[in-house]
Amino acid sequence: MKGLDISLMTYLITIIIAMSVAVLLKGLDNLLVLFSKWFPHEEHHSDDDAPVQADESLAEQAIAIAAAHAKEK
Amino acid sequence: MDSSMILNIFQGIKTMGMSFSHDPQMAIARIGLILLGMLLIYLGKKGILEPLLMIPMGLGMATVNAAVMMFDPLGLHGGMGTLFLEPQAGSALSSTFQAAGDTAALAANAAASSDIMYIMGIDWLQPIYTFTFGNGLIACLVFMGIGSLLDVGFILRRPFLSMLIALFAELGTIMTLPIAQAFGFTAKEAAAISIVGGADGPMVLFTSLQLAPHLFVPIAVVAYLYLGLAYGGYPYLVKLLIPKKLMQVPVGQLKKEREISSGEKLLFAVVICILLSFLLPVAAPLIFSLFFGVVIRESGIKVFHDLLSGPVLYIATMFLGMILGILCEANTIMDKKVLPLLLLGMLSLLISGVGGIIGGYVAYFISGKKYNPVIGIAGVSCVPTTAKVAQKIVSKAKPGLIVMPEALGANVSGVITTAIIAGIFCSMLSK
Numbered sequence: 001m002k003g004l005d006i007s008l009m010t011y012l013i014t015i016i017i018a019m020s021v022a023v024l025l026k027g028l029d030n031l032l033v034l035f036s037k038w039f040p041h042e043e044h045h046s047d048d049d050a051p052v053q054a055d056e057s058l059a060e061q062a063i064a065i066a067a068a069h070a071k072e073k
Numbered sequence: 074m075d076s077s078m079i080l081n082i083f084q085g086i087k088t089m090g091m092s093f094s095h096d097p098q099m100a101i102a103r104i105g106l107i108l109l110g111m112l113l114i115y116l117g118k119k120g121i122l123e124p125l126l127m128i129p130m131g132l133g134m135a136t137v138n139a140a141v142m143m144f145d146p147l148g149l150h151g152g153m154g155t156l157f158l159e160p161q162a163g164s165a166l167s168s169t170f171q172a173a174g175d176t177a178a179l180a181a182n183a184a185a186s187s188d189i190m191y192i193m194g195i196d197w198l199q200p201i202y203t204f205t206f207g208n209g210l211i212a213c214l215v216f217m218g219i220g221s222l223l224d225v226g227f228i229l230r231r232p233f234l235s236m237l238i239a240l241f242a243e244l245g246t247i248m249t250l251p252i253a254q255a256f257g258f259t260a261k262e263a264a265a266i267s268i269v270g271g272a273d274g275p276m277v278l279f280t281s282l283q284l285a286p287h288l289f290v291p292i293a294v295v296a297y298l299y300l301g302l303a304y305g306g307y308p309y310l311v312k313l314l315i316p317k318k319l320m321q322v323p324v325g326q327l328k329k330e331r332e333i334s335s336g337e338k339l340l341f342a343v344v345i346c347i348l349l350s351f352l353l354p355v356a357a358p359l360i361f362s363l364f365f366g367v368v369i370r371e372s373g374i375k376v377f378h379d380l381l382s383g384p385v386l387y388i389a390t391m392f393l394g395m396i397l398g399i400l401c402e403a404n405t406i407m408d409k410k411v412l413p414l415l416l417l418g419m420l421s422l423l424i425s426g427v428g429g430i431i432g433g434y435v436a437y438f439i440s441g442k443k444y445n446p447v448i449g450i451a452g453v454s455c456v457p458t459t460a461k462v463a464q465k466i467v468s469k470a471k472p473g474l475i476v477m478p479e480a481l482g483a484n485v486s487g488v489i490t491t492a493i494i495a496g497i498f499c500s501m502l503s504k
Contacts, residue, residue, distance in 0.1 A: 002254070003250045003251035003254035003255075003263055004251040006250060006251075006498075006501065006502070007248070007250045007251055008247075009501075010247065010494055010497045011243070013497055014240065014490055014497065017349075017352060017493050018236045018486070018490050019233075021232075021236065021348070021349075021489060022232040022233045022235075022236040024344065024348070025232040026233070028340065029229055029232075032337055032340075
């Protein structure tokens, strides 16, 4: 098989799988939104098994980068 | 005491002198690599290149080329070697696997195994190399650590746009494969080289070990060197291709913004892990490692999360950098296949960067000009480096503008698309 054929076939399969994953994510998301009306979402965690909040650290990083640039200016 | 006796004490000088008289190119390469190692340490310290990788790599590279002595127990390097590690020990083992059952092949396997055991008793880093590099464990450990830092919620915000950008950012991987074949590489070698365009270190290690183990060292070194350079080079590419006005475009609000719970993220991670492993079993170890990290993070097991995101990730990264540096011995780097590799690796990352920016433009137009095209560079899946690059450029163009969540969505999608491509390459070409 030639390199170009391998590349094209790989890209085509990748597009199909990646977009299927996106459809799956969106579908699951919609399903969860739908079911959340019947099963109200309630999360409880003890101090020992609290979910890790790295979103906050990423948001903090973004703000820190923005602040650093503002300071430079 | 004659001069030969003195030189036997200072064997680094002796081997350098011998290289100058028998093979001057090798001697020059040794000196060049010592200087390059020192430069990497300097650039790492200055923060121009990623210090976590470049400082151990630079010191390893400089030291291993200084410490060449009259020692070559397996007779592979013309009587010269080091006490660090021997990447070629047992190389006959993998090449004779397919012929298992054949008496001659079994004998060769036994000899290769015995070589590995012998070298492990001498070279101090050989056990780590043999037990973590040869089987891809180091790549999986790094991926577990990266997974524990990933938030799949960022893809869930805009799954289609994130995947679209990531697909454009794979153009380097896709286009480099036929170019590498035109350079005379086999399909397996070309695939292993082209995956550099995915900009995902562990994926490069894994694919090259699966498809072209004989090129593993130069491909891994080239990939990590360029991933370090991407951090410094991509901002220039973005500035060249995106006008300042478009860098200031804010990302539009979602129609129904809602908080995604950790339980939902856990469910998504489990489903995607099983689905991708089902489709691409060859890449399952990497896929499992990545989503294992995600699942640990979202299941709220704090002690495991701390273990993966701290000690596991940093110990694996430290040994990865150190061993990659030590593998940069002049003998290995002077292979005539390395120069085209340097060019192809750079080309692959360049095309991926341009592809990502094209993806950013496509997303900008699809969304009705409510998407910042700079986010496109984050489709190149060097987590979280390219996302940080995107945020840094946007912040400079318009202080206070935040694109980090969308950039991380494209980043995580990039990891998924690179894993898919690596899996397809390995499945299609490994037999």
